Amino acid sequence: METKGLNSPGYEIPDDVKGAVAITTIDRIYNWGRRSSVWPLMFGLACCAIEMIATAAGRYDFSRFGMEVMRPSPRQADLMLVSGTVTKKMAPTIVRLYNQMPEPKYVVAMGACASGGGPFKEGYNVVSGVDKLIPVDVYIPGCPPTPQALINGLIKLQEKIDGQHWKDTRWYREGDLAAIPIPMLGPDLIYQEQIPAIKEASKEA
């Protein structure tokens, strides 16, 4: 966002303090700060990770959007770019990483596999999209999405951040944020919330 937008909340600034004072809303400055420093988790799952690296490299360079600081530790990251096929064996780790990220946090599902399973959807070890495990903010189609598509998706995420109001955000609500239950690896992937249903079904069988 340009500083022009930041400085025009609709109030008249007296002439004598113009240039020394900026009046803005909390939402605007808060969102502006966050959207300009979205630090992604250094986290590559599959093919899309290569395009993510290409986007980070010189030619496309997503540091122009304040995103070049890739953090290998989830504790320092704001954005999880799920770049590739989510497998069942990897599912518990992905949920754990998401739980370890501090709020505010965002998830971008990059590519067909992360969005819905992609070409490997029917595979026995493939989760049909990362949204089966964690909430997703932006989906980027493509197999893999080109760097242009990824940048477009990240701009969409910035637009989403721009539209947020600090009063409604989940991390300023009362009480602790519930961690997402981590699925278990059993005879197949076991979703915690489905345990009663599985139990019921096995009784009938």
Added chain:
Amino acid sequence: MTTLDFSRFGTSVAVDEREGYEGYLVSADKLVEFATALRDEYGYDYLSSVTGVDYIAEEKFEVVYHAYKTIGGAELVFKVQVARDKAEVPSLIDIYPGADFQEREAWDLLGIKFTGHPDLRRILLWEGFEGHPLRKDWQEAYYEEDIKPFKSRWPKAEYTRAEAQNPYGANVKYPDQFDPEKWVPEGEDALYGSLAKYETTDESGLKTDHLTVNLGPQHPSTHGVFRIAATLDGETIMNLKPVMGYLHRNHEKIGERNTYLQNMPFTDRLDYLSSLSNNFGYALAVEKLLNIEVPERAEYIRVIMAELTRIQNHLFAIGMFLNDLGAFFTPSLYAIEERELVLDIFEMVTGSRMMCNYFRFGGLARDLPAGSLQKIKDLVFDRLPRKTDEMDRFLSENEILRSRTVGQGYLSTEDAIKYASAGPVLRASGVPYDIRRAAPYSIYDRFDFNVAVRYNGDIYDRYIIRLDEIRESIKILQQAVEQIPEGEIQTGKPRYQMKVPAGEAYGRVEGPKGELGFYLVSDGKGNPYRYHVRAPSFINLTAFGPMCKGLKIADVVAVLGSIDIVLGETDR
């Protein structure tokens, strides 16, 4: 195929006389003896591929082995058949240690037990997984039919989402009588058990316990979702095991449901840095089954594309390897800059930067577009040689690089062959084995190039050999772009479905990472009966543990970077 005299084994070794098959059938009880003789007396010192096939109609499993001589020549195929209900085959790990991971994979996916294997755990799936997925009677949660195209999508394409039909609304399936509350996850005791605990006592009687450390699956230097479990004494590696399968995308099971052509885009996603080499291997295997020729111009374009792929893969590998050493991102920015120029050509010719899906059986999807040949010429005559020298000048004599890599992560010539290492890993240990020379395919016999080889077997040699190979590839490209003739690019009419005669075929190419093989069994239907990929990234990791023994933990990352794995291929 050459015929060898195996009469001393009597009836235990017989020529495979099924229509379309080749090689020898060995009885299970004589297998170890046969393999020992093969290695010691017949000179087949390199066991490249081990896999299984489930012949459910005949109630038996067949384990298929492909062995070579490292001095070159055609492969020797031998097979062992066992009853399906008593699937036990003696392990060849003592004779060919390179069979280690492949036997574990056959156990994991097919449930064939290899007796005598010291660490027969699941490798791609997790302990506790129900069933062996590549068995023909095992059905995944999304199972619809055996063969695509499924009726639900054809001819009206009224497709309901498969989740809707699944009771849990997800791609999962639980066995009958399964009680999730009583389920105790099997954990990783088997893995840590296999790492053999050490306890040392020094002179004063002080007992030292060894530390078990995990790297990954989320770790910036593991090149994806790869995990290393190691026991340490201080900072020294005592024992190390790679753990994989975090990107196991069921390539082979999906491949057996797909039609032949539908598999072509899936091969792109194996080693996703070098999709055109993967296309090449698969096209060769199917063309062997179909017994068709490829037009001259198409062969040239294939070679040009495969060599460009090798160059961009090696550039990326070098860049990322330097990243692993701590030269954070600067060398890889230089490498990626050149890689992008190659990707531009891929996009121009095939329509995609990474997932090219360009090869067809008997030819190519489309001809070179106008202007692309000139672009390739500009690249291979001017820019790439210059930039390769530049990288060499910037990096190879660098003090830090040399002190981190020279003499570290040593792999001897014998071990490289023993562990079935392939590609740059094998050649950096002094084995001049390159399939483009050892068993030339396509038109590689026409070009003048050297097989890059280095003799020290350390990390530095595995780095520098990639620069050598880039230079050799440029040499091939310079000849190919000058010689390329005009003409057809496809034999016959392009077809999306074809009749493939029953039989087996093994197509192999020298991919950027090493020998990439596709083992196909056809039963005459529209889809492969068995579709197996001999993945170099996967098998090169067999030597990873032994190479790391005795190194410091920080060097493990450098060794891994010098092997250059891609997880899409490792886990498939």
